[in-house]
Amino acid sequence: MSETSGASITTALSAYELLADPQLNKGTAFSEAERDAFDLHGLLPPSVLTLDEQVSRRLQALRGYETDLERYAFLRELQDTNETLFYALLVGNLEELLPIVYTPTVGAGCQHFSRLFRKPRGLFLSIPHQARIDRILAHPRFDAVEAIVVTDGERILGLGDQGAGGMGIPIGKLSLYTGCGGLHPATTLPILLDVGTDNPDCLADPLYIGWRNERVRGQEYDDFIEAFVSAVVKRWPRVLLQWEDFAKNNATRMLDRYRDRLCTFNDDVQGTAAVATGTLLSAINVTGVPLTEQRVAVLGAGSAGCGIAGLIRAAMRDAGLSESEAATRFFMVDRDGLLVEGMSGLAPFQMPFLQNKAAIANWKLDHPDRVALLDVVRNAKPTVLIGVSGQAGAFSEPVVRAMAEANQRPVIFPLSNPTSRAEATPVDIEAWTEGRALIGVGSPFPPITRDGVRFKVDQTNNSYIFPGVGLGALAVGAARVTDGMFMAAAKALASSSPARNNPKHNLLPPVSALRDVALTVALAVALQAHKEGQVKDIPLDQIEARIRAKMWTPRYAPYQRAKG
């Protein structure tokens, strides 16, 4: 096998094996000396290119495609052929490539997964092979694994059940772990738990590559998850496990079940909460309305919506509001309207966010039996409106105009992904609020025109949080990921807001700065972990150096041929 010493790698692999291994392949960048040593002459065209030249060539090819889905397929293929080149291209062009590798195009990638599938990446663990999980994880190829992103594909972005096609999400998230957070690609592992699908299109598609079966639920599902988590902890006791795009009941349930057993978090519940809270803290600097005076309406009272409300409420308590006072500030709206005490069919995680019946007794309603979002905005006059509902257009003109009437600077965050599911477009919000709104969207949107100049819309996406959380936790070997660490992440994000220096600037740093953001967030997370006693044997003054040392930069190492 291969050994790394200093900057160079000594290996006994053959020319064909080197070219076939995405972690070792350099393509046209193998040097003359390496071509001599490994008999690569003839297998490659004679010209030797630098990594920078390869990047320019690939960028040109990428820009030549007609559609983003074609670009997605091109980049996935590059990732499976030459990871160093893939990451050099990504890191150098985050703003242009993130919308392809990640949200929104990754959503289409999941929907077309069965057709785009070329080479396997990561692991597919399915119910019929539950008894083999230990054996599958045991392969030496996975010895270096430190970070896993796992999904069961049931709630892929706002696109619903995509079955095995959901694998696109762990792959995309881990691409950001390396591209933004600097984790070495060999330490990352995407996993799809194939428990079937209830998506009729997948089940009816003769080319569907997942397990063709209805979704397994109940005890059998829980047993499968338990077998998976136990096997993971046995194989990698210090691994970071990120749950992604599970349906609302499983998301919070699994998080509650496992958060004290290993270093784990749910990105949709906790990562989204931290980016929303961090962006809100930045917005407060601009509006001048203190956190203790905010009222927050959230459309979508699932695990993400309640996660956001929970973290903002904790920030309100930090800012001096009493527990009971903070609890009155949230208006959670779901399919049946505002969540109110005594409603039937509520999930346990929704219980802390119910409005008091007496508090809304005098509200004027359009329909007496249901409190719709517009009723909430007109009566409660929230300062902040957040959408995680997956319902395109749900922030209608009357809703947004009512926000603008009640607030000098309304804060409006339509966070649902991908772009097609956003609750409102930035252009509409800008028009309906006469340019007074502070806007954050989950997916990328084109710039708007503000005061006659182009203004980039802030992308309030958990990509501002999870790469830094993972990097920080792993760099110091934190035993657990805690709510305190997410609060620290949110505050660190707010502290790097460009609007702190000039209120006309953006609330968030640009996507091109996501590597710096990850470092800032990682440092805050690691320091918080230290404060909470999660870190053993690392002095405080060495934490930043540890984090920086963990950030891998894509570049080629020279190879030597092993003797013998």
Ligand SMILES: O=C([O-])CC(=O)C(=O)O
């Ligand atoms: O993936 C994204 O862009 C954000 C996210 O976690 C989701 O929408 O589920």
Ligand SMILES: [Mg+2]
């Ligand atoms: Mg997600």
